[in-house]
Amino acid sequence: MPWRRAAFAAALLFPLAACTTQAQPEAAGSTAPGFPYTVTNCGVTTTFTAPPKRAVTMNQHATEVMLELGLAKSLVGTAYLDDKVLPKYAADYRAAPVLAAEYPSYEKLLSANPDYVYGGYASAFAANEGRGREALAKSGITSRLNVENCPKGATTTMDDVYQEVREVGRTFGVADRAESWVREAEATNARTRAEHAGAAPVSVFVYDSGDKTAFTVGGKGIGNDIVTRAGGRNIVAGDLKDKSFGDASWENVVARAPEVILILDYGGTSVEAKKKRLRDDPALASVPAVKNGRFAVLPLSDMVTGVRAPDAVAKLAGQLRAGAGR
Incomplete structure (x- = not known):
């Protein structure tokens, strides 16, 4: 968009x-x-x-x-x-x-x-x-x-989410609430890690939007950390290592052959419209995720440095391991 x-x-x-x-x-x-x-x-x-x-x-x-x-x-x-x-x-x-x-x-x-x-x-x-x-x-x-x-220059990880919440909590005099949230978030992340331990990483392409190029999650932001923690491997993380979000070429998407495409849900373009755009593009017909209908879905707000991040990891991990939403 x-x-x-x-x-x-x-x-x-x-x-x-x-x-x-x-x-x-x-x-x-x-x-x-x-x-x-x-x-x-x-x-x-x-x-x-x-x-x-x-x-x-x-x-x-x-x-x-x-x-x-x-x-x-x-x-x-x-x-x-x-x-x-x-x-x-x-x-x-x-x-x-x-x-x-x-x-x-x-x-x-x-x-x-x-x-x-x-x-x-x-x-x-x-x-x-x-x-x-x-x-x-x-x-x-x-x-x-x-x-x-x-x-x-550093990448953003779940530790930065904890820092964000702690510093806002301290600024507003509610450090105890912030620490309580961090403890719950750490427990959520630990459960997800234990539930999916030992599983081989799934190659993932994140589709935000775009036609001539694909606007996607890069290697620098929390979105990449969420994909990794969920048991995925962001196929363009190396290409966009200095960006939280950026443009990738469709040629690279085809060449990297992602097993799952994670669609970000927001704005005026529905998830179904995004799936149709991907399915109807003949250049993407050989991509395993498209060929096998393996699409995961998260709201855009799940993929930024905020309080949704731990649950986003758990939701995405479940979709990757369950074959995603077909």
Whole structure:
């Protein structure tokens, strides 16, 4: 989908918005219990003397981290869903104002009077649209960018998911809730690993979207770690080793002959339409996954650094071992 490519392209176009180091002044008055707390996030160092009171989340996985930690009352605005929030979050999500279907303008963002903005993708803080982290800081607004989108060379793993939840929990004074979630997530990952131990890896191609080229999961992001933990082998991880998402050629897909194609479910194109596009392409007729009808499906929100990641591993592992959804 074009907007998906644009969102990830923005991470390259606006790196300074994500990596400029700045020290936030401490607020006047008494310090809240458990504070001050200083955190460095994507090169931006912030000291909190109390939890933020008026948060805006941009991108679904940021919103769901907040809701999982019981912070719905701190939300004064949200923006940019990829798909539906999980049912357990639905009531809390409906209670939060939606500032924009995609990203709000800087003026719309300021109209919510936030003291904290939490972005899931680097494009949330696009400097040329006025939402850069420096600009927010000058307005007295602290910010956070999901760690998967920090401009760094290291790959993103489940440990980064734990870090993300812990740091958000600590920022909002609910470190105990964050640690409880991490313990449950570790247990989920341990169960999945034990249930599928010893099975040979299944070659997997992740299909997000695209016709002339295939927009897919690269080797750098949490999506690749999810595939690996589920017992899969991402066939283009080496080609896109420096990207969370990127474009792969269909020629490479054919040459690598994936046993399973994992379809990401979101947006206006249905899973069935994506399957039809793959089945109807004569160039893909020899691909084992297409020939044998081996398609797995996950929502896009499962494949980013958020609270869905451990369950996503378990769901994908089950589909890979069961022959996937035919």
